[in-house]
Amino acid sequence: MGIKKVTDEQPRVYFDCSKCPAYCCSIYERVVVTKRDINRLAKYFGVNVETATRRYTKLYNDERVLRRKQDVIFEEACQFLNPETRGCGIYHARPAVCREYPDRSRCAYYDVLQFERRQQDDPNVIPLVQITFREVKKTVVSNGNGSEQIYEWKQEKQ
Numbered sequence: 087m088g089i090k091k092v093t094d095e096q097p098r099v100y101f102d103c104s105k106c107p108a109y110c111c112s113i114y115e116r117v118v119v120t121k122r123d124i125n126r127l128a129k130y131f132g133v134n135v136e137t138a139t140r141r142y143t144k145l146y147n148d149e150r151v152l153r154r155k156q157d158v159i160f161e162e163a164c165q166f167l168n169p170e171t172r173g174c175g176i177y178h179a180r181p182a183v184c185r186e187y188p189d190r191s192r193c194a195y196y197d198v199l200q201f202e203r204r205q206q207d208d209p210n211v212i213p214l215v216q217i218t219f220r221e222v223k224k225t226v227v228s229n230g231n232g233s234e235q236i237y238e239w240k241q242e243k244q
C-alpha cells in the first residue's frame with residue numbers, strides 16, 4: 087500500500103466561528119433573504135411560503151430581511167441565533183448570504199476579537215462593536231498651500 091497523499095482542497099482561513107460570539111449574526115441590521123431562502127425556510131419549518139415570509143422576515147426599506155430579537159451580548163441579533171451557543175439555530179436552512187459570509191480568508195470581527203483579547207490580556211473579553219454605513223463624497227479643493235481632500239457627509243446609508 088502506497089503512502090496516501092494528503093491534500094487540502096479547502097482554502098486556509100484565519101477565523102474560527104465556533105470561538106466567536108457571532109458578530110455577523112448580530113451587528114448587521116439587515117440579513118437579506120431571497121425567494122429561494124424563504125422557500126427553504128418554509129420547507130424547514132413545514133409551513134407555507136406566506137407564513138414563513140410573515141413569521142421570519144420583514145421589509146426594511148424595500149428589502150426583505152430576517153427578523154431580529156433582543157440579544158444578551160449585543161443589543162439585537164438574528165432571531166435564529168442561539169443565544170447560549172452563539173451558533174445558527176437553522177444552520178442547514180440558513181440564507182445564502184450567511185453561507186457566503188465573510189467570503190474571504192479573514193473575518194474582520196474575529197481579528198478585532200483576537201486583537202482586544204490580547205490588548206486587554208483577557209481571553210474571555212468580548213469587544214462590543216457596531217457597524218453602520220454612511221455615504222461620503224470626497225472632493226479635492228485648492229487653497230494657498232496646495233490642495234486637500236474634503237469629505238462631505240451625506241445621510242446615513244440605509
Ligand code: SF4
Pocket residue numbers: 101102103104106107108109110111187188193194195196
Ligand atoms: S463574525 Fe466572523 S468569525 Fe464570527 S461567526 Fe461571523 S464569520 Fe465567523
Ligand code: SF4
Pocket residue numbers: 110111117152164165166167168173174175176177180181184
Ligand atoms: S440565519 Fe443563522 S447564520 Fe444567518 S444571521 Fe441568522 S443566526 Fe446567523
